[in-house]
Amino acid sequence: MGKLKDIHFNELDQKSGEDYFAYLDQGSNNYKWDALEELCPNCLNQTLHQKEDDICCDACAESYIRVEGGLRFK
DSSP, rough: OHHHHHHHHHHHHHHHHHHHHHHHHHGGGGGGEEEEESSSSSTTTTTEETTEEEETTTTTOOOOEEEEEEEEEE
């Protein structure tokens, strides 16, 4: 990183009282998605990920929901 970025992040750490990068890592743990073995109905790639009821494709960015065992566009 550049010097200005280091200075900026150090100021953020001092203001908040915690490590900025540790905070970002903590927040990213809430957004972990589970990979699915199914093909995306739109682009036919195996890039589907699921978190609770939300299913997303990384390749075409379509969102799906599961209805009666099948995938439907959201």
